[in-house]
Amino acid sequence: MTKVVIITGISSGMGKAAALYFQQQSFEVYGGARRVERLTSLSEQGIHTQQLDVTDELSIRGLVDRTISEQGHVDVLINNAGYGEFGPIEEVPVEKAKQQFDVNLFGADRITKYVLPFMRHQGFGRIVNISSVGADIYSPLGGWYYATKASLSMWSDVLDSEVRRFGIRSVVIQPGLTKSEWSKIAFANARKNLATDSPYEASFDKLEQLFSKISTGATSETLAKLFYKAATDVKPKRRYFNSVMDHGMVTVARTLPRTYKAVLTRLMK
Structure with a gap:
């Protein structure tokens, strides 16, 4: 029986790369994104695409x-749709904070609730939630984004405890920096969220400089393979990391919070 995956947010970056990689591994791939004009190349390569807004x-x-109508089942759901909107907590409008939660957390919840009855009926399934190392680490200006990813990770853990008895697993991938549009978009949003003569202007400049100097970062193609591993491991792990560095940062932040804070303070100087 052909395996079937649904992937949200496939118009660019790791979502697009994942759609192509899963297809190469003989999956029937279904997915979508809000920007339908960016789905044409995927459709031409045999991926089942359509407009999708997870809100x-x-x-x-x-x-x-x-x-379900075309395939009769779904093996894997990958909750990839999401975005980053940085800015000082004091200055980011609460409406924008709510919108980020609506996409990054509640969007995953909405589509999962539609998929779960089918997975439960068939007796198997894998839900892969794309969180971030930002679920555990932090920096200035990223408060709302990090909060959405921390919430998504906890939501996934609770979901996993509820659905394992039905043969379904819910796991989390925590990418670090990526070679994608993510940082550019996040900082463009952060600039818009700064008030006139904002007292946080210096923090913005330092953080933008710091991100621009960090040349490391996973490619979308590398992360697509990690998506596949998380989706197909016979014995899935609770968390998946792309690199030792990503895992190490999370470990330090969680187990040595003072050390992490000291390092962050030094970097921001």
Whole structure:
């Protein structure tokens, strides 16, 4: 039986790379994104694409119903859709904070709730949630983004404890820096969120300089393979990291918080 995966947020970056990689591994790939004009190349390569907004339940239902109608089952759901919006907590409008939660957390919840009954009926399934090392580490200006990813990770853990008895697993991938548009978008949003004569202007400049100097970062293609591993491991792990460095940063932040804070303070200087 052909394996089937649904991937959200496939218009660019690691979502797009994952769609292509899963197809190369003989999966039937279904997915979507808000920017339908960027899905043409994927459709031409045989990936089942359509418009998808994870904040719109009708949009979600359309994708899931189409998948089940055409394939009869779904093996894997990858909750990849999300974005970063940086800015000082004092100055980011609460409406923008809510929007980020709506996409990064509640969007994953919405589509998972539509997929779970089918997975439960078939007696198996894998839900892969794309969080971030930012679920455990932090820096100035990223408060709301980090909060969404920390919430997604906890949500996944609770979900896993609830659905394991049905043959379903929920796991988390925590990418670190990536060679993608993510940083550019996050800092463009952060600039928009700065108030006139903001007291946080210096923090913004230092953090932007710090990110620009860090040349390391996983490619989308490398992360696509990690997505596949998390989706297909016979004995899935609770957390997946792309590199020893990513795992190490999380370990230090969680177990040696004073050390992490001291390092962050030094870097910001």
